[in-house]
Amino acid sequence: MWRPFLIQSQLTPAGREKGLGEYFREEILKLLLALALFVLVPRAARSDDNLVPLARPGPWSGVSELIGYAGRIWFVNSVKFLDHNSADVYSYDPVSWRRKQRIGHRKAMVDIPGGAFLMGSDDGEPAERPIHRVVLSAFSIDRFETTNAEFGAFVSATGYVTDSERSGVGWDWDGKWREIKGADWRRPHGPASSILELERHPVVQVSWNDAQAYCRWRGKRLPTEAEWERAARGSGDRTYPWGNEPPRYGTRYRASYGSDKCCRADAGDGYFFTAPVGSFPLGRSPFGVEDLAGNVWEWVQDWFDPGFYRQSPAASPVNNTMGERRVIRGGGWGNNPSGLRSTLRHANPPEIGLSMVGFRCAR
Numbered sequence: 001m002w003r004p005f006l007i008q009s010q011l012t013p014a015g016r017e018k019g020l021g022e023y024f025r026e027e028i029l030k031l032l033l034a035l036a037l038f039v040l041v042p043r044a045a046r047s048d049d050n051l052v053p054l055a056r057p058g059p060w061s062g063v064s065e066l067i068g069y070a071g072r073i074w075f076v077n078s079v080k081f082l083d084h085n086s087a088d089v090y091s092y093d094p095v096s097w098r099r100k101q102r103i104g105h106r107k108a109m110v111d112i113p114g115g116a117f118l119m120g121s122d123d124g125e126p127a128e129r130p131i132h133r134v135v136l137s138a139f140s141i142d143r144f145e146t147t148n149a150e151f152g153a154f155v156s157a158t159g160y161v162t163d164s165e166r167s168g169v170g171w172d173w174d175g176k177w178r179e180i181k182g183a184d185w186r187r188p189h190g191p192a193s194s195i196l197e198l199e200r201h202p203v204v205q206v207s208w209n210d211a212q213a214y215c216r217w218r219g220k221r222l223p224t225e226a227e228w229e230r231a232a233r234g235s236g237d238r239t240y241p242w243g244n245e246p247p248r249y250g251t252r253y254r255a256s257y258g259s260d261k262c263c264r265a266d267a268g269d270g271y272f273f274t275a276p277v278g279s280f281p282l283g284r285s286p287f288g289v290e291d292l293a294g295n296v297w298e299w300v301q302d303w304f305d306p307g308f309y310r311q312s313p314a315a316s317p318v319n320n321t322m323g324e325r326r327v328i329r330g331g332g333w334g335n336n337p338s339g340l341r342s343t344l345r346h347a348n349p350p351e352i353g354l355s356m357v358g359f360r361c362a363r
């Protein structure tokens with residue numbers, strides 16, 4: 001049987017009880033191993049391209065990390081000590097643990113500095129034209145799309161009933177939109193579907209009204225269309241949040257999206273429909289916001305007006321003039337790469353839920 005190099009038994013291989021000296025030698029060995037992990041693991045864990053460090057580590061962060069590693073190794077081995085048969089259960093995966101720590105330490109919202117950027121595109125659909133300079137104040141935006149778990153907490157706390165539940169229909173995408181009876185946020189593709197084990201996936205089948213209600217409950221609001229595009233494009237010099245390269249190279253994906261030719265669900269990225277939020281770190285925006293391109297389209301505050309860019313104000317534009325549809329941004333699991341472009345503007349009636357549309361909040 002394979003034995004880890006860390007000591008798991010109070011007995012020597014020969015069956016003799018270990019002395020105090022042997023015990024302390026083992027503890028020192030564990031500490032040295034912790035030191036080695038401290039030096040090697042963070043480097044491995046930080047090797048993602050595009051990773052934007054959000055905070056500089058303080059002078060004591062190295063020490064606290066070291067204590068954290070040593071403590072965890074000690075704990076894991078103590079547990080093994082008690083029950084050798086469960087060694088696999090407690091197997092130590094320092095990289096994924098380090099990742100969890102990193103996500104945990106990073107704020108749930110990303111601060112976007114105020115400033116000017118170029119909004120729109122002259123190459124895309126007519127509604128994306130013209131490219132124009134926009135100035136925004138600083139704001140914060142959720143790092144991830146709102147998940148089923150988060151939306152579930154809102155429903156539990158408030159008894160909120162979504163538009164799809166009220167109307168009894170939602171819309172599902174299979175190459176085109178179809179009205180499905182009994183589709184709602186708990187059954188995204190109809191009565192036979194569920195969100196079992198999809199807690200960290202983005203919530204879908206939520207209308208603009210539902211999204212707005214959730215953000216208010218969290219003390220937030222929906223981002224404006226301009227804020228969303230600024231979060232995705234930085235100064236406005238890129239097609240996608242990560243740059244101008246296509247959303248995958250080889251088998252490495254930068255987003256959860258559909259077939260390369262328009263426009264069906266596809267499991268090439270590892271997920272046929274939605275993916276857990278934050279699954280594609282290579283697709284982060286210049287500010288570190290995740291999944292802006294792909295996974296689900298995201299409701300934003302504005303009413304849709306295809307001619308808005310021709311007369312919108314330069315400072316903090318938002319179209320509050322009532323129309324028929326609200327803007328959605330970013331593309332989703334059933335779109336081809338062109339549908340993921342950060343300047344693309346689509347829209348839907350504000351009172352319907354769709355299986356490829358979710359949201360995130362801003363403040």
Ligand SMILES: [Ca+2]
Nearest residue numbers: 291292294296
């Ligand atoms: Ca998205």
